Amino acid sequence: MIKVEGLTKRYARTLAVDHISFEVEKGQIVGFLGPNGAGKTTTMRVLTCFLPPSEGKATVAGFDVLENAMDVKRRIGYLPETPPVYPEMEVVEYLTFVGKLKHIPSNDLRRRVNEVMEKCAVTDVRTKLIGKLSKGYRQRVGLAQAIIHNPDVLILDEPTSGLDPKQIIETRGLIQSLAGDHTIILSTHILSEVEQSCERVIIISQGKLVAIDSVANLTNRLRGAEAVVVELESTGGRPNPSEVQQRLEQVSGVSRVVMKDSRNGRLAFEIESLPDRQIRGDLARTVVNAGWNLNEMRSIGLSLEDIFLQLTTSEEKETEKVGVTT
Amino acid sequence: MSSVLLICQKELKSYFASPIAYLLMAFFGLIFGFGIYTATRDFMRFSFQAQMQGQSVPINLNQQIIQPLLGFASTISLFLTPMITMRLFAEEKKTGTIELLLTSPVTDLQVILGKWLGAMLLYVCILAMSMINLALLFAWGKPDIRPVLVAFLGLLLQGGCLLAIGEFVSILTSNQIIAGGVTFFVCLMLWLLNWFTSFDSGTTASIVNYLSIVTHFDNFSKGVIETKDVIFYLSMIFFALFITSRAMESRHVRS
Numbered sequence: 092m093i094k095v096e097g098l099t100k101r102y103a104r105t106l107a108v109d110h111i112s113f114e115v116e117k118g119q120i121v122g123f124l125g126p127n128g129a130g131k132t133t134t135m136r137v138l139t140c141f142l143p144p145s146e147g148k149a150t151v152a153g154f155d156v157l158e159n160a161m162d163v164k165r166r167i168g169y170l171p172e173t174p175p176v177y178p179e180m181e182v183v184e185y186l187t188f189v190g191k192l193k194h195i196p197s198n199d200l201r202r203r204v205n206e207v208m209e210k211c212a213v214t215d216v217r218t219k220l221i222g223k224l225s226k227g228y229r230q231r232v233g234l235a236q237a238i239i240h241n242p243d244v245l246i247l248d249e250p251t252s253g254l255d256p257k258q259i260i261e262t263r264g265l266i267q268s269l270a271g272d273h274t275i276i277l278s279t280h281i282l283s284e285v286e287q288s289c290e291r292v293i294i295i296s297q298g299k300l301v302a303i304d305s306v307a308n309l310t311n312r313l314r315g316a317e318a319v320v321v322e323l324e325s326t327g328g329r330p331n332p333s334e335v336q337q338r339l340e341q342v343s344g345v346s347r348v349v350m351k352d353s354r355n356g357r358l359a360f361e362i363e364s365l366p367d368r369q370i371r372g373d374l375a376r377t378v379v380n381a382g383w384n385l386n387e388m389r390s391i392g393l394s395l396e397d398i399f400l401q402l403t404t405s406e407e408k409e410t411e412k413v414g415v416t417t
Numbered sequence: 418m419s420s421v422l423l424i425c426q427k428e429l430k431s432y433f434a435s436p437i438a439y440l441l442m443a444f445f446g447l448i449f450g451f452g453i454y455t456a457t458r459d460f461m462r463f464s465f466q467a468q469m470q471g472q473s474v475p476i477n478l479n480q481q482i483i484q485p486l487l488g489f490a491s492t493i494s495l496f497l498t499p500m501i502t503m504r505l506f507a508e509e510k511k512t513g514t515i516e517l518l519l520t521s522p523v524t525d526l527q528v529i530l531g532k533w534l535g536a537m538l539l540y541v542c543i544l545a546m547s548m549i550n551l552a553l554l555f556a557w558g559k560p561d562i563r564p565v566l567v568a569f570l571g572l573l574l575q576g577g578c579l580l581a582i583g584e585f586v587s588i589l590t591s592n593q594i595i596a597g598g599v600t601f602f603v604c605l606m607l608w609l610l611n612w613f614t615s616f617d618s619g620t621t622a623s624i625v626n627y628l629s630i631v632t633h634f635d636n637f638s639k640g641v642i643e644t645k646d647v648i649f650y651l652s653m654i655f656f657a658l659f660i661t662s663r664a665m666e667s668r669h670v671r672s
Contacts, residue, residue, distance in 0.1 A: 139520040143666075164522040175517035177427075179434040191423050192521045236517070 174233025178222025344368035428535025502583025564640025571637025581657030
């Protein structure tokens with residue numbers, strides 16, 4: 092549905108987007124992740140025909156953003172970072188205006204306006220001036236504006252910013268309900284949001300594509316190393332924490348043991364394995380053979396947050412290195 | 418075409434949703450009213466004196482009141498233009514609504530024309546304030562209506578020209594004050610051009626003089642429609658709107 096090849100966007104001196112290529116299938120929800128200034132908004136602006144690319148090609152539903160801009164514009168709904176609302180208009184008036192702007196036939200317009208107001212939960216403020224609305228309501232009016240013409244592709248720049256937790260959950264639900272018929276690209280800085288609502292993740296950093304994969308794959312790929320939490324029972328300083336730590340460190344495949352807690356008769360350790368080593372069995376055996384009471388053992392997966400940091404910071408380190416050598 | 422009208426309608430609505438439209442109409446109404454009061458008073462005194470001295474001076478409402486007044490109106494419109502056009506694009510760029518317009522299935526040209534038309538209609542509303550005063554003249558005097566209509570046509574053409582220039586300036590910045598200030602400066606320069614050259618007669622002088630917006634209004638205020646003046650205004654409008662659309666394609670200008 093969306094195809095981006097070697098997309099590059101240059102501003103006067105800075106390279107905002109550097110040869111990015113990716114594809115999005117019809118009906119997918121794709122999360123666009125990256126630190127501030129990574130080029131997320133720029134990429135979205137190119138896809139919506141707001142900015143022309145400096146190099147490379149981008150097509151939406153087979154239409155080129157430069158050559159067939161009109162066909163692309165007809166098929167996309169776009170919610171920019173700041174909702175594009177006119178403060179001097181009422182909500183209904185605004186949505187009617189946008190509906191006409193998007194060429195919705197006039198006999199269908201009223202129904203569509205009511206429908207999206209219902210979907211985005213702004214019906215209760217329908218006759219209020221948008222300028223008087225809170226940020227959350229404005230954001231939802233912005234979302235209503237993006238979906239009013241039932242576009243094939245939805246491009247949402249931080250759709251949940253400014254919403255309260257309940258609204259965030261509702262908006263996520265709304266976005267998920269739109270998937271299937273619509274292809275959705277959403278950018279966000281909230282990682283849990285991507286984990287919950289996206290099928291695929293595109294991570295970019297400093298204008299470069301760092302990773303593109305499904306959320307599950309990405310987590311697995313980077314989870315070469317396993318992290319395990321082991322908790323023992325201890326009474327009166329026995330067993331001796333440093334002794335336990337020493338013994339655990341000797342287990343084969345263990346790379347690091349960190350003591351987390353030693354209060355209230357508990358001894359908790361976080362243990363990381365070397366890549367691709369199963370250590371849980373050996374750990375359990377060691378503990379039991381030593382005669383200690385094992386309270387709990389669980390493995391903790393690396394969160395998307397860790398992966399994100401790993402990917403984007405290693406990128407920074409690399410460029411730092413380049414900076415030093417040149 | 419419907420998109421042009423839609424945007425035009427939206428522009429008009431936002432002019433009238435804020436005090437700006439009413440303020441400009443009130444300012445113009447006041448200044449024009451004051452102008453017509455002084456002109457009529459002097460006209461009365463003059464014709465009264467002429468009668469007392471037994472002279473039969475040909476007195477003419479058109480020449481002595483309406484013509485100078487509409488010339489005066491053309492000068493006032495130089496000051497009104499920046500206030501009308503400064504928000505056209507600058508405001509949309511500041512609030513981010515430009516992203517909605519430019520990612521909707523409308524062409525750049527439709528947006529530009531719609532906005533220009535909206536500004537024109539507000540300008541017409543402002544000019545209409547002078548009708549109140551002129552109606553009084555027509556009620557008690559017998560001025561010729563044709564030169565008045567021609568002068569209004571001139572005012573519309575001149576206004577369209579200045580508004581198109583203002584629209585161009587507005588697209589270059591997201592700061593309304595800068596948009597207004599620069600537009601005012603440009604309008605003033607176009608007005609002053611014929612001052613600079615009033616005692617020159619070289620080729621340069623005549624070219625500079627030709628570019629002055631005000632010189633082309635003279636014939637209209639006399640009730641004469643000259644093709645070259647109409648063409649001058651129309652080509653200026655076309656040129657200003659054209660460079661606006663060129664500027665819109667540039668990425669510097671978009672965000």
